Amino acid sequence: MQKQLNIALPNGQYPIIIDSEKFDFSEFKSWLAGKKIMVVSNEVVAPLYLDELIQLFADNQVYHCLIGDGEIHKTKNSWLKILDALAEQQFNRSDVLVSLGGGIVCDITGFAAASWMRGMAFVQVPTTLLSQIDASVGGKTGINHPKGKNMIGAFHQPQAVIINAKTLRTLPTREFNAGIGEAIKYAGINQAWFYDWLVNHQQAIKQLDEAVLMELITHCCQFKTKIVEQDEKEQGIRALLNLGHTFGHAIETISDYHYLHGEAVALGMVMAAELSAQLGFCEPDIRKMLENLLQAFELPIMLDNQYAAEEILTLMKSDKKVINDQHRLILLKDMGQAFIAEGVKDAEILEAINSCMTQ
Ligand SMILES: NC(=O)c1ccc[n+]([C@@H]2O[C@H](COP(=O)([O-])OP(=O)(O)OC[C@H]3O[C@@H](n4cnc5c(N)ncnc54)[C@H](O)[C@@H]3O)[C@@H](O)[C@H]2O)c1
Incomplete structure (x- = not known):
């Protein structure tokens, strides 16, 4: 095929x-x-x-x-x-x-x-x-x-x-699942139907069904291709692909890469959904929807509390996406409706991180 x-x-x-x-x-x-x-x-x-x-x-x-x-x-x-x-x-x-x-x-x-x-x-x-x-x-x-x-x-x-x-x-299962983290990211960005597709095909995906994997890979490449074609150098819409990544990169760095990239992005998406709900952009059940699908693929949804939220925030400030000292985060209005949010305050980010930490 x-x-x-x-x-x-x-x-x-x-x-x-x-x-x-x-x-x-x-x-x-x-x-x-x-x-x-x-x-x-x-x-x-x-x-x-x-x-x-x-x-x-x-x-x-x-x-x-x-x-x-x-x-x-x-x-x-x-x-x-x-x-x-x-x-x-x-x-x-x-x-x-x-x-x-x-x-x-x-x-x-x-x-x-x-x-x-x-x-x-x-x-x-x-x-x-x-x-x-x-x-x-x-x-x-x-x-x-x-x-x-x-x-x-x-x-x-x-x-x-x-x-x-x-x-x-x-590929080890943990690595495979980390890849699914990025597929779920695409669903979050602007593909609400793809969230349902992933839910409905989860068994076939886990069994590495050839036709379903081909469909999954083709769809994701098509989606990424369309975004890159519109904005090769990330001047605009390509930034949406960073959903979960500003949190995620900080989590990778602070944990000394204990979390795989896809796992850190999974945690980052949960934090982004939490922050979006706290700021009134989306309903709290968007976080729950993400968590359900992430958990189905054994991806983490709570960050280990050995890491300090303040240090994660400091790392987020050195991210490439910070402009003029202002955070530029990808947040959600709904499943499949990501947008670029500027000027989110430190205290709001800290609250979101803390509410996604194990007790
Ligand atoms: N350039 C981009 O646009 C972009 C986008 C997303 C992620 N990334 C980067 O990708 C990296 C993560 O990639 P990854 O998740 O593939 O991790 P990885 O490259 O570490 O691969 C995961 C593990 O699987 C092993 N492996 C690879 N293929 C295998 C196979 N077929 N069978 C058995 N083992 C295999 C690898 O040796 C490694 O141990 C991060 O550094 C991230 O920043 C880049």
């Missing part, structure tokens, strides 16, 4: 190929001819899929570079390791980087591609649900700084996104 989408941007377009069982590079054969290829992966994903991927590039000079696994490796050292490998093999702008892994490998590989010789081509081959429905699409690339999540980065679009949904069969 295969589906193909295209993402059209002012500087060109690229395909998102979603296949249920293979990495399909067939339409790129002539484009790849004569190019060197560097596949970037990590120590968990490489043993599973690197050989299968490299076989597709039998006519090319192929190299690989492995980085450490996990958010603690989304650092300048991993990025430099890729640049060193490119330098050693004398890659130039006409060669190609290929990511093979989850959102972390995708983000770092993209940033290496953005920065090597001021920009070289890269292809995203995402292997987690989260990276297939979100991180690999749209050209946001980057690494973390010790002071905060994704603080260093660039917008750099890939040449293609090649999704092989079969890879989800080896």
